[in-house]
Amino acid sequence: KKRFNIALLPGDGIGPEVISVAKNVLQQAGSLEGLEFNFQEMPIGGAALDLVGVALPEETLSAAKQSDAILLGAIGGYKWDNNEKHLRPEMALIYLRRDLKVFANLRPASVLPQLVDASTLKREVAEGVDMMIVRELTGGIYFGEPRGIKTNENGEEVGFNTEFYAAHEIDRIARVAFETARKRRGKLCSVDKANVLDASVLWRRRVTALASEYPDVELSHMYVDNAAMQLIRDPKQFDTIVTNNIFGDILSDEASMITGSIGMLPSASLGVSGPGLFEPIHGSAPDIAGQDKANPLATILSAAMLLKYGLGEEKAAKRIEDAVLDALNKGFRTGDIYSPGNKLVGCKEMGEEVLKSV
Amino acid sequence: KKRFNIALLPGDGIGPEVISVAKNVLQQAGSLEGLEFNFQEMPIGGAALDLVGVALPEETLSAAKQSDAILLGAIGGYKWDNNEKHLRPEMALIYLRRDLKVFANLRPASVLPQLVDASTLKREVAEGVDMMIVRELTGGIYFGEPRGIKTNENGEEVGFNTEFYAAHEIDRIARVAFETARKRRGKLCSVDKANVLDASVLWRRRVTALASEYPDVELSHMYVDNAAMQLIRDPKQFDTIVTNNIFGDILSDEASMITGSIGMLPSASLGVSGPGLFEPIHGSAPDIAGQDKANPLATILSAAMLLKYGLGEEKAAKRIEDAVLDALNKGFRTGDIYSPGNKLVGCKEMGEEVLKSV
Numbered sequence: 001k002k003r004f005n006i007a008l009l010p011g012d013g014i015g016p017e018v019i020s021v022a023k024n025v026l027q028q029a030g031s032l033e034g035l036e037f038n039f040q041e042m043p044i045g046g047a048a049l050d051l052v053g054v055a056l057p058e059e060t061l062s063a064a065k066q067s068d069a070i071l072l073g074a075i076g077g078y079k080w081d082n083n084e085k086h087l088r089p090e091m092a093l094i095y096l097r098r099d100l101k102v103f104a105n106l107r108p109a110s111v112l113p114q115l116v117d118a119s120t121l122k123r124e125v126a127e128g129v130d131m132m133i134v135r136e137l138t139g140g141i142y143f144g145e146p147r148g149i150k151t152n153e154n155g156e157e158v159g160f161n162t163e164f165y166a167a168h169e170i171d172r173i174a175r176v177a178f179e180t181a182r183k184r185r186g187k188l189c190s191v192d193k194a195n196v197l198d199a200s201v202l203w204r205r206r207v208t209a210l211a212s213e214y215p216d217v218e219l220s221h222m223y224v225d226n227a228a229m230q231l232i233r234d235p236k237q238f239d240t241i242v243t244n245n246i247f248g249d250i251l252s253d254e255a256s257m258i259t260g261s262i263g264m265l266p267s268a269s270l271g272v273s274g275p276g277l278f279e280p281i282h283g284s285a286p287d288i289a290g291q292d293k294a295n296p297l298a299t300i301l302s303a304a305m306l307l308k309y310g311l312g313e314e315k316a317a318k319r320i321e322d323a324v325l326d327a328l329n330k331g332f333r334t335g336d337i338y339s340p341g342n343k344l345v346g347c348k349e350m351g352e353e354v355l356k357s358v
Numbered sequence: 359k360k361r362f363n364i365a366l367l368p369g370d371g372i373g374p375e376v377i378s379v380a381k382n383v384l385q386q387a388g389s390l391e392g393l394e395f396n397f398q399e400m401p402i403g404g405a406a407l408d409l410v411g412v413a414l415p416e417e418t419l420s421a422a423k424q425s426d427a428i429l430l431g432a433i434g435g436y437k438w439d440n441n442e443k444h445l446r447p448e449m450a451l452i453y454l455r456r457d458l459k460v461f462a463n464l465r466p467a468s469v470l471p472q473l474v475d476a477s478t479l480k481r482e483v484a485e486g487v488d489m490m491i492v493r494e495l496t497g498g499i500y501f502g503e504p505r506g507i508k509t510n511e512n513g514e515e516v517g518f519n520t521e522f523y524a525a526h527e528i529d530r531i532a533r534v535a536f537e538t539a540r541k542r543r544g545k546l547c548s549v550d551k552a553n554v555l556d557a558s559v560l561w562r563r564r565v566t567a568l569a570s571e572y573p574d575v576e577l578s579h580m581y582v583d584n585a586a587m588q589l590i591r592d593p594k595q596f597d598t599i600v601t602n603n604i605f606g607d608i609l610s611d612e613a614s615m616i617t618g619s620i621g622m623l624p625s626a627s628l629g630v631s632g633p634g635l636f637e638p639i640h641g642s643a644p645d646i647a648g649q650d651k652a653n654p655l656a657t658i659l660s661a662a663m664l665l666k667y668g669l670g671e672e673k674a675a676k677r678i679e680d681a682v683l684d685a686l687n688k689g690f691r692t693g694d695i696y697s698p699g700n701k702l703v704g705c706k707e708m709g710e711e712v713l714k715s716v
């Protein structure tokens with residue numbers, strides 16, 4: 001029997017609910033494939049702030065680092081929204097990503113045939129959308145120095161951040177993206193703002209230089225403003241997208257909404273070595289927390305990504321993916337993806353239905 | 359008779375075609391309201407590069423500065439896409455905005471009942487969308503220093519830009535936005551990334567502080583990633599949006615595509631004093647340039663904005679707006695907004711139809 005240590009970080013809002021459901025599914029899929037998991041649950045975000053006064057406690061970080069993979073729920077909530085920056089739940093996520101060195105954030109966005117009507121896009125535009133956004137996650141304006149707010153020589157307050165990319169940071173995320181595209185439909189679109197930003201000029205230059213190593217991948221470039229349009233005009237044109245941290249933040253949320261089911265979308269954050277971080281794309285949804293209304297499928301599918309990308313256990317991953325499709329085919333729907341003719345279920349019941357098919 | 363000097367900057371691609379049509383409409387609307395225009399046409403962008411070797415010639419800049427208002431076509435094209443940065447057509451636009459000090463970029467995005475089916479969004483989602491994006495245009499990461507590409511101490515290339523906002527820059531754009539919202543439906547949404555960026559923390563703080571001066575305006579805040587989602591999920595929730603230069607670039611293009619007719623959307627860029635800059639949101643579309651296929655309505659509507667915001671001539675502006683609706687009601691459509699049952703026309707014929715109704 002193979003054994004793995006999994007760090008569970010439920011976090012805030014609906015985090016605990018969806019993690020508890022996804023944990024059961026993960027355990028079941030693993031045990032059917034001869035895997036044994038040792039789960040360690042640790043506080044993070046607002047929950048940790050309330051408990052011990054910091055958003056990312058030392059113990060949580062070191063448990064995460066020592067694990068084989070990390071499954072995270074969601075972070076943040078109204079309650080802490082006016083905290084000083086260093087006491088904000090979101091900072092835990094930013095620092096966790098940095099300290100785990102998970103520079104490559106994979107965000108699939110596809111429209112399932114079962115859910116095509118959940119999109120606000122017309123059926124013929126949404127149908128068949130299947131893209132992967134590769135977002136750089138540990139660099140750029142999220143981390144660049146100098147940053148801050150200060151009073152300048154005229155006594156006026158100024159706020160500033162630094163968009164910064166070193167060649168090796170661009171190269172390593174570009175390689176992940178080329179490899180990803182190669183395993184998909186062989187098309188890679190690099191998104192930047194090279195007509196204005198110097199950092200983007202370097203980005204485009206480095207990505208272009210790597211293309212010759214991947215002759216089987218067709219590389220194109222697009223400005224970020226155009227990409228934001230094209231995602232709505234004709235999302236099917238995209239296979240794999242690679243972009244920097246902030247553009248990836250914006251475009252992946254936009255893309256997720258195109259699928260009409262942000263409650264369905266998982267993500268994987270990977271480094272060169274060490275444990276990967278797996279989490280749903282959605283937030284902590286404090287308005288429905290604790291009401292058994294949350295859609296657990298994004299977290300369940302994140303557990304599938306954990307198996308596939310984090311542990312290399314493709315068979316167990318496939319079990320989960322198939323079980324999710326099964327539950328959808330049987331007509332089970334949480335509120336966010338409900339349409340007439342289907343069966344409305346809560347978070348727990350959806351989890352049980354998936355569990356039955358694992 | 360009132361006289362005005364209008365600088366016409368046709369630029370590249372379809373720019374000359376749409377400007378020539380819009381000029382006629384402007385002249386006609388003006389003369390019916392007792393206005394006389396003295397037009398001065400000057401090269402800019404790629405056209406200027408080819409002609410005199412710089413994208414923004416001195417003569418063009420000074421003609422623009424001495425005018426009462428500027429009508430610009432479009433800038434850029436494949437031909438110059440691999441130029442060094444200082445020889446890129448787009449730089450002309452960036453420098454023109456900066457030198458004219460037009461810090462407030464107004465970008466309306468509304469779905470006309472006549473064109474609701476041109477949107478890729480479902481009818482019930484697109485119908486009735488009517489928002490105004492107020493984008494800061496002369497600050498932020500577009501202009502912040504330091505910027506560049508250099509080799510660091512390890513011999514590695516690094517690229518960097520600076521997102522920078524001083525309090526007064528935020529205050530003045532926020533005031534324009536509050537005033538704009540006040541004249542519309544009284545709702546202002548400020549978009550930032552205050553959970554990560556220090557510049558956004560200052561942004562949010564300054565905008566919030568001004569709110570008490572506009573008690574009739576309802577202010578809300580939204581993170582940029584969420585805004586990119588909400589624009590697709592439910593664009594009708596927005597009235598006026600205010601945001602920084604780069605987020606405004608991305609979100610206004612996204613919003614324009616929601617209306618399904620980027621060929622319809624005008625923009626106005628205004629400073630404290632001095633001439634305003636009026637231009638369609640769309641680009642130079644080199645693929646259809648010179649084929650009489652371009653939609654001139656965005657530029658015609660930019661001429662209407664020029665009359666209204668640039669010269670304070672609301673009556674003449676209204677003539678143009680009404681004439682555009684008239685041409686649409688009669689079923690005239692350029693290719694980009696064509697749907698069966700309507701009359702497909704070229705750029706010139708569309709211009710003539712509008713002219714008839716001015």
Ligand SMILES: CC(C)[C@H](C(=O)O)[C@@H](O)C(=O)O
Nearest residue numbers: 076090093094249553554583
């Ligand atoms: C919560 C926030 C800091 C985070 C980010 O901006 O990266 C989130 O939006 C995301 O995309 O995971």
Ligand SMILES: CC(C)[C@H](C(=O)O)[C@@H](O)C(=O)O
Nearest residue numbers: 195196225434448451452607
């Ligand atoms: C052409 C480009 C430099 C410009 C910008 O980024 O501002 C354009 O995208 C716009 O929005 O007007």
